[in-house]
Amino acid sequence: MQTRFTPEQLADPATARSNRILRACVHCGFCTATCPTYQVLGDELDSPRGRIYLIKDMLENARTPDARTVRHVDRCLSCLSCMTTCPSGVDYMHLVDHARAYIEQTYRRPxxxxxxxxxxxxxxxxxxxxxxxxxxxxxxxxxxxxxxxxxxxxxxxxAPRRLPRPASGPVPRAPGTPRMRVALMTGCAQQVLSPEINAATIRLLTRLGAEVVVPPGAGCCGALTHHMGRSADSHASAGRNIRAWMAERRGKGLDAVVINTSGCGTTVKDYGQMFRDDPLAPEAAEIASLACDVTELVERLGLPEVADPPGRGLRVAYHPACSLQHGQRIRDLPKALLARAGYAVVLPAEAHLCCGSAGTYNLLQPEISGQLRRRKVAALEVLDPQVIAAGNLGCMMQIGAGTGLPLVHTVQLLDWATGGPRPPALGPAEQEKPVPAAP
Known part of the structure; x- marks a missing residue:
C-alpha cells in the first residue's frame, strides 16, 4: 500500500511503525474470509482491509476521526485472525493499537x-x-x-448469580528441590470470577516440580485498558508488573512468568513492543521473553503418564481462544495435552472465529458479540460434548452465558487428570458417563 506521510510525521516512532505496517498490505482481501465482524456484518469497512484504509486516511491526514471511522475501529475485536491469514505478514495488531490510542487522544465521544x-x-x-x-x-x-x-x-x-470465595492460604511448596522457579500472574477479573483456575494452576505446576510464587505488586496486565486506547492506564498497570517481576528475578530468581489467561499472555508477551521507547524497555523485553502460557510450561515440565486418569474418555470440546491461537500462535499444544491426559478431545467447526468476548467487547458491542456467541455455541453444542474447555476466562464467561454445558479451564482438566480435585463445574461424579470420541 502506498503511503504519503511527511518527514515530520515519520519522526514520531508510532507513526513510523504504522507506516511500515501499512506499506506491507497488498489489498489481497484474504483477511475478509476469517474476520468475525465481516462474517456477521458483511461490510467491507468492518473487515481488516477496510479498517486499514480508514486508519491510513486518519493518520496520514492527521485529522480528528469522524464518528464513522471510530465506529468501525471500535467494532474490531482484536482477535488477530487476520494476522494468521495474511500472506504478507501485516502487523495489524500494532496498527489498530495505534489507531485506538490516536482516537482516544483526539476524538470526543458522547x-x-x-x-x-x-x-x-x-x-x-x-x-x-x-x-x-x-x-x-x-x-x-x-x-x-x-x-x-x-x-x-x-x-x-x-454478572454471575454467585461469586466464589476469594483464594486464601499460602502457595504450596514443590516437594524436594524445585526444577524451576516461576511467577504466576494472578490477573484481575479472574481472581474474582474464577479463583479456582489459579488454584488449579498452582497445584499442577507444584506437582510437576515448579516453585510457584506470586510477587507482591503484580496485578492487571493492562490489556483491558490497552484495547480501549487508554495507553497511560495500560502502561501504568504493565509497568507495575514489570517492576514486581524484575524485583523477584533479581532477588531469588525467576525462570518464567506463567500466565493462564491467554488474553493477558498475548499482552505480556508484547511488553517489549509496548515499552520500546520507554526507559523500562530492557526490563520489559526481558519479562516478555520469560512470559509463557501455562500449557507451554506444562509441556516444558512434562505431563506425567497416568495409568487410569479419572476423566478418561470424557468428551471435551476444546475452544481455542483467539488470543492463544492467533495472538500467541499456540494451536495444537492444549489439545495434545488434554488428549495425553486421557480426554476425548473434539474441535468445533470455524474454530478460528472469535466467540465475541474479546476483553470488554461483549460489554461495549453487545449485539455483535451476541451474534458471535450464538454462532460459537451452536458449533460447540453440535459436537455433543460433556464439557467445554478453553484457556481464557473471557471466553469461558462468554460461551457459558449461551449454553448449559459446563465450562472449565484447560488447566483444571490437566490438574484433575494428574491428581487434583474434580473441577466443580462438572458436578458430582455419578453424573459422569464417558462418551467415546468421534471417529
Whole structure:
C-alpha cells in the first residue's frame, strides 16, 4: 500500500511503525474470509482491509476521526485472525493499537460513552472494586431486561448469580528441590470470577516440580485498558508488573512468568513492543521473553503418564481462544495435552472465529458479540460434548452465558487428570458417563 506521510510525521516512532505496517498490505482481501465482524456484518469497512484504509486516511491526514471511522475501529475485536491469514505478514495488531490510542487522544465521544469507558477502566482491572461492582450488579440483575441501554443491560446480565470465595492460604511448596522457579500472574477479573483456575494452576505446576510464587505488586496486565486506547492506564498497570517481576528475578530468581489467561499472555508477551521507547524497555523485553502460557510450561515440565486418569474418555470440546491461537500462535499444544491426559478431545467447526468476548467487547458491542456467541455455541453444542474447555476466562464467561454445558479451564482438566480435585463445574461424579470420541 502506498503511503504519503511527511518527514515530520515519520519522526514520531508510532507513526513510523504504522507506516511500515501499512506499506506491507497488498489489498489481497484474504483477511475478509476469517474476520468475525465481516462474517456477521458483511461490510467491507468492518473487515481488516477496510479498517486499514480508514486508519491510513486518519493518520496520514492527521485529522480528528469522524464518528464513522471510530465506529468501525471500535467494532474490531482484536482477535488477530487476520494476522494468521495474511500472506504478507501485516502487523495489524500494532496498527489498530495505534489507531485506538490516536482516537482516544483526539476524538470526543458522547458523554454516556465516556462515562461507561471510564467506569470500565476504573473497575475491571482492580479485583476489590470489581467484586463490589458485581455484588451491586447482582442486586440489579432482576431488572436487567427493563433497561433500554443495551450495554448496561449486557453488564448486568453477565454478572454471575454467585461469586466464589476469594483464594486464601499460602502457595504450596514443590516437594524436594524445585526444577524451576516461576511467577504466576494472578490477573484481575479472574481472581474474582474464577479463583479456582489459579488454584488449579498452582497445584499442577507444584506437582510437576515448579516453585510457584506470586510477587507482591503484580496485578492487571493492562490489556483491558490497552484495547480501549487508554495507553497511560495500560502502561501504568504493565509497568507495575514489570517492576514486581524484575524485583523477584533479581532477588531469588525467576525462570518464567506463567500466565493462564491467554488474553493477558498475548499482552505480556508484547511488553517489549509496548515499552520500546520507554526507559523500562530492557526490563520489559526481558519479562516478555520469560512470559509463557501455562500449557507451554506444562509441556516444558512434562505431563506425567497416568495409568487410569479419572476423566478418561470424557468428551471435551476444546475452544481455542483467539488470543492463544492467533495472538500467541499456540494451536495444537492444549489439545495434545488434554488428549495425553486421557480426554476425548473434539474441535468445533470455524474454530478460528472469535466467540465475541474479546476483553470488554461483549460489554461495549453487545449485539455483535451476541451474534458471535450464538454462532460459537451452536458449533460447540453440535459436537455433543460433556464439557467445554478453553484457556481464557473471557471466553469461558462468554460461551457459558449461551449454553448449559459446563465450562472449565484447560488447566483444571490437566490438574484433575494428574491428581487434583474434580473441577466443580462438572458436578458430582455419578453424573459422569464417558462418551467415546468421534471417529
Amino acid at each position: 458523554f454516556a460513552e465516556r462515562v461507561l469507558r471510564a467506569l470500565l477502566a476504573a473497575v475491571l482491572p482492580h479485583p476489590g472494586r470489581f467484586r463490589l461492582a458485581l455484588r451491586a450488579a447482582r442486586l440489579a440483575r432482576p431488572f436487567a431486561r427493563t433497561i433500554p441501554e443495551p450495554r448496561l443491560r449486557a453488564m448486568l446480565e453477565m
